[in-house]
Amino acid sequence: MGKTKHASDYVYSNAKCGRSHDYLLPRVEAILDDLQPNEIFDLGCGNGSVMAHLVENGYNVTGVDPSEEGITEAKKAFPYLDVHIGSAYDDLSRQYGQYDVTLSLEVVEHVYYPRKYADTVFNLTRPGGHAIISTPYHGYLKNLLIALMGEWGHRHYSPFWTNGHIKIWSPSTLKKLLREAGFKQIRVHRVGRLPSIAKSMIVTASKVSE
Template sequence: MDCSWQPCTADKKGWIMSGISEIDEYGYSDAELNDSHTYLLPALEAELDQLAPGIGSKQRVFDVGCGNGSIGAYMSARGWQVTGVDPSSEGIAQANKRYPELKLEVGSAYDDLAGKYGHFPVVVSLEVVEHVYAPRAYARTLFDLLEPGGTAIVSTPYHGYLKNLAMALSGKMDAHFTALWDHGHIKFWSFSTLSELLREAGFSEIRFERVGRVPPLAKSMIAVARKPDQ
């Protein structure tokens, strides 16, 4: 999970994010899947199957905010060639120990990932965008990593009027905002705001799916967006 947030400076190309934060990083004690993956991964698998049906397709995918490598391992077991980065050295250490066959390295969405790793037909980034300090830089990195006509699959906790109202009435809003969680959520996205972010980066054909619980109270939403053909 990409949880770094760092100082930035401006030049003629816009905001440039350099270095990884010196504050304590997001920690991982193992390389296992977590509870959120029970509803995220079936939806991810369905999307990937539409892009490259069948196990053994050996299509390439880049995982931005790969965390402890568990999502990458899930995709690899379904025939995908996985490359990914995460700013957490602890997460990458767990990933490399458990899944040495995957190409997972320390890195940030604020780095020039396309310059280092090249371009991919699919980019995946699950439960990451709510943690990044500069979401426009993050979205541009996703766009730049993709081949023309490529697809980005992005998930983040779902926010909508009925869910927000239900949380407020139940007294769970403070817990949801994670104000006391180091490296917790610092952005809260809706269909409208995440669509605008992706469109600004150059994406088109953006669509959403809500996962976990009934749709009005969904736990997360998954955005699927396409980089136009050149």
């Protein structure tokens, strides 16, 4: 993401949810049910499919993505969405304000400058609000299985995937990133398959009121 190096040519051919949303959205919805936010910011909204799902369930959502193709697909399929071209490297809180929840699904593994990304998430989240971030899960057993199956550099982190996954995040490294940005009460939820070989993890974090 961003104006220097970003996912502006990330390919979107439609506005449908991806396969990862099958296991991400149920947990995200459960978290949102508990938090009951008035306003949500979707950082890296892609083709708008998740935004549309949330809006249809009564949430007020604003979203940005650096992919012109993704935003075009979102506007074509869901003309009622509040979507814009934008990057985690932009001063988004100055442009759009702050939100009860900053949501960013399967994005952080694509960014070149994760600390800038985390600062943007923190600034978008109003005091007393929360961040919800997901990324592919990586831990010892899963990494070992990927290596034994010879999948590194093929399905996982292929060098031929333009703007694909460039960072590997474990629960400890992602929690460290969010703590550095100023978040508190960080919790990790593993989703998809058994926890030790989960497909993704959803991390929730609180921005404590000053």
